[in-house]
Amino acid sequence: MPSESSSVVEQSFPIEGATEAAPFAPATGFDDSVMLRAEDLRKEYRSGSQPLVLFDGLNLTVHRGEMVAIVGESGSGKSTLLHLMAALDRPTAGDVYCASTWLGKLTATQAAAFRNREIGYVWQLHYLLPEFTALENAAMPLLARDEPRSTAFAKARELLREVGLEARTHHLAGELSGGEQQRVSLARALVTQPRLLLADEPTGNLDNHTAEAVFGLLERLHTMHRLTSILVTHNMEIAAHCGRTLRLHEGRLHEVRLQAGRSEDTSRQMATASSEAPGHPIVRTAFPGGNTAGTA
Amino acid sequence: MRFELFIASRYLRAKRRQAVVGVITAISIVGVAAGVASLIVALAITNGMRRDLQQRLLGSTAHISLMRVAGDGIEHWQALTDRLRHLPHVTAAAPALYGQVLISRGARSGGALVKGILPQQERTVSTLLNSVKEGSAAALAPSPSSGAPSPNAATPPLVIGSDLAQQIGASIGDTVLVTSPQGELTPFGLVPKYQRFQVTGIFHSGFYDYDSSYALARLTDVQHLFGEPNLVSVISFKVDDLYHADRIGREIERAAGKGFMTTNWMEQNRELFRALRLEQVVTFIVIGLIVCVAALNILIALTMMVMEKTRDIAVLMSYGVRPAQVRRIFLWQGMLISILGTTIGLALGYGLSWAGGHYRFIHLSAQVYSLDYLPFAPRWQDGVIVALVSLGVSLLATLYPSSSAAKILPAEALRYE
Ligand SMILES: Nc1ncnc2c1ncn2[C@@H]1O[C@H](COP(=O)(O)OP(=O)(O)OP(=O)(O)O)[C@@H](O)[C@H]1O
Ligand SMILES: [Mg+2]
Numbered sequence: 001m002p003s004e005s006s007s008v009v010e011q012s013f014p015i016e017g018a019t020e021a022a023p024f025a026p027a028t029g030f031d032d033s034v035m036l037r038a039e040d041l042r043k044e045y046r047s048g049s050q051p052l053v054l055f056d057g058l059n060l061t062v063h064r065g066e067m068v069a070i071v072g073e074s075g076s077g078k079s080t081l082l083h084l085m086a087a088l089d090r091p092t093a094g095d096v097y098c099a100s101t102w103l104g105k106l107t108a109t110q111a112a113a114f115r116n117r118e119i120g121y122v123w124q125l126h127y128l129l130p131e132f133t134a135l136e137n138a139a140m141p142l143l144a145r146d147e148p149r150s151t152a153f154a155k156a157r158e159l160l161r162e163v164g165l166e167a168r169t170h171h172l173a174g175e176l177s178g179g180e181q182q183r184v185s186l187a188r189a190l191v192t193q194p195r196l197l198l199a200d201e202p203t204g205n206l207d208n209h210t211a212e213a214v215f216g217l218l219e220r221l222h223t224m225h226r227l228t229s230i231l232v233t234h235n236m237e238i239a240a241h242c243g244r245t246l247r248l249h250e251g252r253l254h255e256v257r258l259q260a261g262r263s264e265d266t267s268r269q270m271a272t273a274s275s276e277a278p279g280h281p282i283v284r285t286a287f288p289g290g291n292t293a294g295t296a
Numbered sequence: 297m298r299f300e301l302f303i304a305s306r307y308l309r310a311k312r313r314q315a316v317v318g319v320i321t322a323i324s325i326v327g328v329a330a331g332v333a334s335l336i337v338a339l340a341i342t343n344g345m346r347r348d349l350q351q352r353l354l355g356s357t358a359h360i361s362l363m364r365v366a367g368d369g370i371e372h373w374q375a376l377t378d379r380l381r382h383l384p385h386v387t388a389a390a391p392a393l394y395g396q397v398l399i400s401r402g403a404r405s406g407g408a409l410v411k412g413i414l415p416q417q418e419r420t421v422s423t424l425l426n427s428v429k430e431g432s433a434a435a436l437a438p439s440p441s442s443g444a445p446s447p448n449a450a451t452p453p454l455v456i457g458s459d460l461a462q463q464i465g466a467s468i469g470d471t472v473l474v475t476s477p478q479g480e481l482t483p484f485g486l487v488p489k490y491q492r493f494q495v496t497g498i499f500h501s502g503f504y505d506y507d508s509s510y511a512l513a514r515l516t517d518v519q520h521l522f523g524e525p526n527l528v529s530v531i532s533f534k535v536d537d538l539y540h541a542d543r544i545g546r547e548i549e550r551a552a553g554k555g556f557m558t559t560n561w562m563e564q565n566r567e568l569f570r571a572l573r574l575e576q577v578v579t580f581i582v583i584g585l586i587v588c589v590a591a592l593n594i595l596i597a598l599t600m601m602v603m604e605k606t607r608d609i610a611v612l613m614s615y616g617v618r619p620a621q622v623r624r625i626f627l628w629q630g631m632l633i634s635i636l637g638t639t640i641g642l643a644l645g646y647g648l649s650w651a652g653g654h655y656r657f658i659h660l661s662a663q664v665y666s667l668d669y670l671p672f673a674p675r676w677q678d679g680v681i682v683a684l685v686s687l688g689v690s691l692l693a694t695l696y697p698s699s700s701a702a703k704i705l706p707a708e709a710l711r712y713e
Contacts, residue, residue, distance in 0.1 A: 079711070080707075083707040086614070088614060088706050088707040089705075089707035108618075108619050109618050109619065109620065112613060112616045112617060112618040112619070113616060113618070114616075115614065115615060115616040116615060116616020116617075117616070119615075119616075121614050121615065123710070127607070127608075127611040127614075127710070129608050129611070129612075130310075131306050131307060131310035131311075132306065140612070140615065141615040141616055143298075143299045143302065144299055144612070144615070144616055144617045144621065145616065146298060146299055149298075188615065189615070192615075192616075
């Protein structure tokens, strides 16, 4: 993707590689500066007799170029939320729009093409393929769309240089250190020049020093590639570096103001649904009547 | 496609996290190779057997035989033979007179079919005279021109089959009594006609039918024996196009005129060739089961590989590899195993067949098989069919694992890691 593609005034664009035209968000009320919008999201898991509702009436808007941190207790549903934004999973109810794409209408094949074009995803674990070298791993998303090997490898090599691993291109994934592996996975996430970077505890598995280095790199890449980034983290220092920090708690996102490692809830709910905060823990709680009065 | 093949071939070569998957993969390759190789060898043998049988059969049988519908014998056979010999596609023609006789030597006797021939012409339609193993057939040449040690007129020469010779205990030089059931009417009633012959040659064709019941004599002697001085019972033909013997036979019938009929080698041996073809089909099915077992191994290997790689597949999907691509990765994986096994199997099968035909290292009992070595006649068509079957069966085996790989949900597979 050419670099001007991340310009703020860019128009909606179709997803290449999808077999049918991807569905678009309704033109009305679509704000061009918005990169990602989640409306009235509900996600529940049916296991056993009682459904487990992770969130209900969750709203989120992320603007282009933002770097947003999402924090929250273990099990609050942060990973699930990221999956929904990447079209890796479907919400029980509600809609997610990414740029101009309405994720709810994508077929599995279209969703794959969407991820390939628009999303860079980084996990807590590097998830590199052990049979392949760092270069091959980094080039994989390009190879998957049948880009010629020479250009795919050239782009991957460039990204590996950006993450400081040009000397390790021909090492197998298993021959790299934890920090190096995570840097390769960053290169892999960005090799397609996506507009949205989703990172799920990208430094969670690294020691403090390495975590800082990897996060520093992530910040730099965010600026360099003019990304919109959403970062799930447990590390408040990292969260404090982000433009905005949201706390996922009891199925809602709350904006948090962070100062010198101390967090303070602003008590302003991101989601403006039912303002009376439920006093019971969200986990393993059935919401009565489903979606309640969600006004964005 | 390049991407899928890239992943699949790397997966095939890479070291396994679970050694057992690698072992099963290796077993599948060996299994396919073994199945394909045995099929090629088995088909080469049945084909060799059939070809050998056909060759020898055609050597000693005429391609087409012409006879009277009424069985009353052919008159003016010299002129007719000369005329029919010049028909298109006919390469040779020879007259003969057949008759059922009893051949005895002392107390031992056996039924036989005596065939009166003109050796010079007979050699053009049958190789039976070339298979004389003891003595010689030279004496069968018409007496005036023959410079061979002429047996006296009272005991004309006779060449008999080896099994018949054994049965009556005759050897070269022995005199045997040939009795025709078509007796002569005498004042004492119907007296069987008989004639002494001297055994001058013993042939061994390898066909039990011939070796146990055929006797060859000069045409004039047999005509004399049966009291039919100027008749033959059959005119035999060789043609240039074996597989159109029926059509050429009809033309011969038409040219010969009314009251004639023909049979050809295919009609005469129809049951034999049908049995051989059935044998080949059965061989194919039975040994083809080896390929099916190998395909089952492919299924197991792929299923385990999909289980082993679930997380990696989910990761691939997370950055945009489509389900159809995932399916093709494992389809290729299975096909690579199959292609590898099939190639090795073909090389092995044709190699063994060639070596078997060249070095003849498998010996047979000549009494039982009329052949003292196992014939190998590999055909390239068999290789094509076997390869297609092997690849096709393997393709079927990949369907389940590859579609189950394509159904992996990335969010689920990556959850608890
Ligand atoms: N497929 C599923 N079926 C049932 N429950 C599920 C399923 N997937 C997730 N959950 C539950 O949903 C909850 C949220 O999971 P999720 O992984 O999103 O949490 P998280 O906020 O990322 O936690 P952590 O910080 O530990 O990574 C958990 O309680 C989990 O058990
Ligand atoms: Mg998580």
